Amino acid sequence: MSRIPARLRALTRSPGVRRAATLTATAVLVVGAPAAAHADPASSEVVAANSLPVVLNNLQTWLIGILAALATLFLVLAGVYWATAGGDPAQVERAKAALRNALVGYGLAVLAPVLLQVVRGIVGG
Template identity: 45%
Template structure:
């Protein structure tokens, strides 16, 4: 009998879910920087004497509205993806599980969108607005 060769050792690959989460996080971070850069560029082009934001509360309310809109949009995308996955799954347990994960992520997104006003109120308390 010949000896069997030792098994090849490979580094474990990250799961597809981890890769997906990293991609979503990267897109969110890049989106924030793009929005912040666009706001700075817009602020630099305001002519002298033009009206500005009246107070800090208005600015924080606008930030809250943007956060709520972006989170609700992402949650709706996840809800749609989950629905399509559930329809296409044809009862296959792994695909149904992926659809349920998408539904869960959509729920988290809607929950965070609902909590955005609370976060802005906390920010107002911190900065004294």
């Protein structure tokens, strides 16, 4: 039987460590519990998936949102790089590259409906 070092014993007595361990164990139990254990067995409802046009519209909304958010992030980074460049040519080039990335992101966000229309044409939705 191995002995537990004194530092480890002192650490396990800490209220912060106990609280973190309790929260972690609770989260694992809640997330790990199967949903079927809480289901009503007498229920005979069938949950159907969305139709293809609804799925593609939802995909379009998410795609535009993610692209616009990333483009805005790159635009803000470009501004920060440019403002903190202080005449450093390498930093100014970094800012220009971030600005180009932001413009590409906004362009893709604008073109997302067109790209998804092509997908609709391919899959027949």
